[in-house]
Amino acid sequence: MSHFTQVKTRLRDRNTLIAALKKLGHTVVEGADGQVVRGFMGDTQSAEFKILTETHYDIGFARDGQGNYFLVGDWELLPKVSGVNPDELLVEVKREYAREAILQTAERQGYQVEVEEKDGCLEMVVVQW
Numbered sequence: 375m376s377h378f379t380q381v382k383t384r385l386r387d388r389n390t391l392i393a394a395l396k397k398l399g400h401t402v403v404e405g406a407d408g409q410v411v412r413g414f415m416g417d418t419q420s421a422e423f424k425i426l427t428e429t430h431y432d433i434g435f436a437r438d439g440q441g442n443y444f445l446v447g448d449w450e451l452l453p454k455v456s457g458v459n460p461d462e463l464l465v466e467v468k469r470e471y472a473r474e475a476i477l478q479t480a481e482r483q484g485y486q487v488e489v490e491e492k493d494g495c496l497e498m499v500v501v502q503w
Contacts, residue, residue, distance in 0.1 A: 377450060378417065379447065381447075381449075381460055382444050384442050385443045385468070386443065388423075392423065397474070398466055398470050402425055403426060403432075408421060408423075409422070411424050411446055412432045413432075413447070414431075414451050420434075421446055422437065429456045431456065432447065433446070476498055486500075486501050487499070488501065
């Protein structure tokens with residue numbers, strides 16, 4: 375038996391989150407009425423938007439009462455059929471979200487950002503000429 379589980383985050387900005395997901399190579403599916411997240415044996419949950427996996431399982435993103443997004447998915451079987459680990463996915467998404475937030479904020483304020491990645495670490499230098 376499988377079931378949907380929610381993974382909490384403190385990510386709040388929809389556009390930044392979607393940009394981060396796309397930069398990570400995920401296909402983001404949006405719609406005015408939200409999205410249906412597919413799970414085991416036809417079970418579904420609702421979400422604002424979702425990313426597709428290479429299986430018939432999806433990973434959805436919905437908001438909690440405080441405005442934070444949470445991930446919703448059939449985490450019991452999804453890792454077994456797709457290789458997606460929810461903990462690793464969340465680390466990747468949070469890292470790319472932070473990167474996108476810094477880049478967008480710096481750009482709006484007229485700064486340039488120099489980005490360098492070394493040994494899995496990200497170094498960002500914000501400069502204004």
